[in-house]
Amino acid sequence: MNPEINVMYEKMKARLEKVVPDVELRYKAELAVEINALKKEKNAVILGHNYMEPALYYSIPDFVGDSLELSRKAAQTDKDVIVFCGVKFMAETAKILNPTKTVLLPSERAGCSLAASITTEDVRSLREQYPGAPVVTYVNTYADVKAESDICCTSGNAVEVVNSLKSDTIIFLPDEYLGSNVAHETGRRFLLPGAPLSANEKVLIGWRGRCEVHEKFTVQDITTVRSQFPDVAILAHPECSPEVTGASDFSGSTGAMIKYVRETIAPQYLLLTECSMGDNIAAENPEKDMLRLCMVRCPHMNTITMEDTLNALKYNRYVVEVPEDVRLRAERAVRRMIGIG
Ligand code: SF4
Numbered sequence: 001m002n003p004e005i006n007v008m009y010e011k012m013k014a015r016l017e018k019v020v021p022d023v024e025l026r027y028k029a030e031l032a033v034e035i036n037a038l039k040k041e042k043n044a045v046i047l048g049h050n051y052m053e054p055a056l057y058y059s060i061p062d063f064v065g066d067s068l069e070l071s072r073k074a075a076q077t078d079k080d081v082i083v084f085c086g087v088k089f090m091a092e093t094a095k096i097l098n099p100t101k102t103v104l105l106p107s108e109r110a111g112c113s114l115a116a117s118i119t120t121e122d123v124r125s126l127r128e129q130y131p132g133a134p135v136v137t138y139v140n141t142y143a144d145v146k147a148e149s150d151i152c153c154t155s156g157n158a159v160e161v162v163n164s165l166k167s168d169t170i171i172f173l174p175d176e177y178l179g180s181n182v183a184h185e186t187g188r189r190f191l192l193p194g195a196p197l198s199a200n201e202k203v204l205i206g207w208r209g210r211c212e213v214h215e216k217f218t219v220q221d222i223t224t225v226r227s228q229f230p231d232v233a234i235l236a237h238p239e240c241s242p243e244v245t246g247a248s249d250f251s252g253s254t255g256a257m258i259k260y261v262r263e264t265i266a267p268q269y270l271l272l273t274e275c276s277m278g279d280n281i282a283a284e285n286p287e288k289d290m291l292r293l294c295m296v297r298c299p300h301m302n303t304i305t306m307e308d309t310l311n312a313l314k315y316n317r318y319v320v321e322v323p324e325d326v327r328l329r330a331e332r333a334v335r336r337m338i339g340i341g
Pocket of ligand 1: 087111112113212213214274298301
């Protein structure tokens with residue numbers, strides 16, 4: 001084996017021995033060496049979301065993290081090319097923050113059920129219904145929807161963003177469950193459009209978007225696991241239903257979950273989130289007992305492979321573009337969020 005590939009194989013094996021079959025590791029190590037060489041040649045940076053498959057996650061990204069962490073990295077990079085191993089709305093955010101750089105998304109099919117749940121017309125109609133109410137949009141939206149909003153948020157800073165706004169009525173789009181969880185944490189009532197408002201009441205007006213992965217977890221899942229492992233620490237992503245986050249021990253963004261597992265001691269951990277994220281945390285914490293309840297791999301994140309990442313660098317594809325008028329308005333909302341934390 002070529003010595004460079006051997007070094008990569010050993011590095012990946014140290015992390016992934018229990019997670020990825022050996023034959024796959026050897027093949028992926030070869031791919032990783034090829035990708036990293038091209039990355040250098042093209043002066044590119046690779047950003048890898050926490051939901052990337054473990055072999056990719058632990059070999060080629062210069063930075064890994066959740067949407068917020070990667071937005072910050074995208075805003076700081078001095079490389080000519082940004083390859084975003086994540087989904088389209090994330091690559092668009094990188095382009096919004098780096099208009100002069102080439103942003104590549106390795107798969108054209110990497111969408112998101114949340115981003116697809118809302119349009120610019122929907123946001124304009126909500127503004128008409130609730131005049132003067134500021135609009136907060138989750139970063140899991142497309143650039144044109146971000147452009148219609150006052151400020152963006154991620155699951156990691158949504159509470160801070162909402163608390164930074166003075167208005168009694170705030171429009172929070174498009175994730176119904178995240179909105180409901182944030183309303184609970186900020187002492188607001190969560191309502192869907194059309195529900196009557198009471199005078200002087202602090203409310204969060206939401207939308208019916210759902211993450212097709214996190215909506216699948218149920219309180220019954222938690223009850224079943226707790227009956228077998230009474231002291232298990234259960235962590236739920238805030239895109240899970242309020243009933244599920246309420247029955248869990250901790251709810252936080254993917255970044256916050258990683259920190260929680262790193263910094264706490266429990267006999268077992270159960271992560272109610274995307275499968276690959278669970279694998280990546282298990283690989284990073286081999287001494288901890290991670291229970292698996294992996295029902296759903298995000299079909300959109302799953303379209304990003306190492307083979308496609310190699311082709312993205314080789315053939316300069318798929319280039320992400322955002323029309324300049326949209327970009328400028330969306331940038332205001334994204335930078336306002338980054339300014340908050
Ligand atoms: S995990 Fe959910 S929110 Fe994230 S990209 Fe997939 S569908 Fe969208």
